[in-house]
Amino acid sequence: MTTDTPAAVLWDMDGTIVDTEPYWMQAESELVGSFGGVWTHEDGLKMVGNGLSVSAGILQGAGVRLDADEIIQRLTGRVQELLKSEGVPWRPGARELLAELSMQGIPCALVTMSMSPMAEQIVDLIGFPAFRLIVAGDHVAKPKPDPEAYLLAATQLGVPIERCVAFEDSVPGVAAAAASGAVTIGVPHIIELPAHSSYTLWPSLAGRTLSDIATVFVEASRNQEVVTP
Missing domain, CATH: 1.10.150.240 (Putative phosphatase; domain 2)
Incomplete structure (x- = not known):
């Protein structure tokens, strides 16, 4: 892992990893x-x-x-x-990207507003150890768009939230991730995500790699340095 690589990647579940x-x-x-x-x-x-x-x-x-x-x-x-x-309807490219992150030793956390039993069911069906931890809806007091779940995930992973990349598919999701301070990538599915300076839009995860994540992370980090007094 280098300074060009995020310390962790935080994943929404419904609509981002699985089409539930x-x-x-x-x-x-x-x-x-x-x-x-x-x-x-x-x-x-x-x-x-x-x-x-x-x-x-x-x-x-x-x-x-x-x-x-x-x-x-x-x-x-x-x-x-x-x-x-x-069956589990996986979103295009999600499992492949998770597999690459796992092979490269990038810590991942699942950050979902679904309850723990369902999150654990999905994680068990992925087929490899994709996540270091799960933050589910029954672990937080405030649901998305509040940033509590993302902040909790970074704390439990022991990494600064500003060095995390978060994937989301919904308006409340990208709002929560961006408000937490994570570099946020929106991958819209059922609901259109409007363009916004607080996150990067990708049309799909299909074909995406760690290199693509690193590019977004570095660009966002540089932009943050420019605006920080």
């Missing part, structure tokens, strides 16, 4: 429907990137008469069932 958003939308639709409501695709899109506690409140507003913890348990359980029955 359709599973979440199905679980939401089934849950709202069980209480006589209607849940549209557009409703599901509004949930992308939210912490589960926020999503639970929205579902309560849609007529789900359960407390937040029960909603979270039901949604997570249903998505885990779909992962078992339908």
Whole structure:
């Protein structure tokens, strides 16, 4: 590892490593429907990137008469069932890039607002030791777009957050990563990410390498040096 290489790479999960958003939308639709409501695709899109506690409140507003913890348990359980029955839909290039980072000894952390059991299920199915640690939604008090989860991951890895690169696919996600001080790369999937100076946009992870990450990291570090008084 050199000064041109990040000290760690922090990864969002849903929509970034795995294409689980359709599973979440199905679980939401089934849950709202069980209480006589209607849940549209557009409703599901509004949930992308939210912490589960926020999503639970929205579902309560849609007529789900359960407390937040029960909603979270039901949604997570249903998505885990779909992962078992339908398989894990990996995002293009994600596993390949994780494998290269692992081979090069770059520490990685999973930073997700999904609950620990689901995060652990995904990690176990990757097929190699991709992550040093998991920071999940049940590990933090404040969900994304608050930076708490990213700051916690850097602290637990023992590295400065400013020397970390974070991958995200959603508006709350890139907001959380950028606010933490991590060099942020947005890889939009279901929801378009607008161009913004606080992060770099990549259309896909397919074909990306550690060299590409290092290029973004060095450029962002130089820009930070310019604006720092």
